[in-house]
Amino acid sequence: MRNKYIENFEKAQTVEKNIPDFRAGDTVNLAVTIKEGDKTRVQAYEGVCIAKRGQGTGQTITVRKIGANGVGIERIFPIYSDSINEIKVVRRGRVRRAKLNYLRNLAGKAARIKELRSK
Known part of the structure; x- marks a missing residue:
């Protein structure tokens, strides 16, 4: 059980960020801010x-x-980090697991994920 004050604070932090609904198996495109010296890109x-x-x-x-x-x-990304500007879902994958660690052992065509057909 979480503290209600912490939950209210986190809710206020997460409201301003627009995060699309996605899950494991989806191909995502992240716009990440990188700081090199005094320049950012x-x-x-x-x-x-x-x-x-x-x-x-x-x-x-x-x-x-x-x-x-x-x-x-x-790479592991904190979703609500300031370094992530935008998250786009490129394609939805049809998988039956929440964690796809088995993809680490696969290569080439074996590592493909079927696309989820929209209704």
């Missing part, structure tokens, strides 16, 4: 959401993409 990070965890302002997602030379890259 926005970099796109697109990959498959393999896990979602936490609640409130502590909620995080793990996004996996395939980088150069077929190397898998995973």
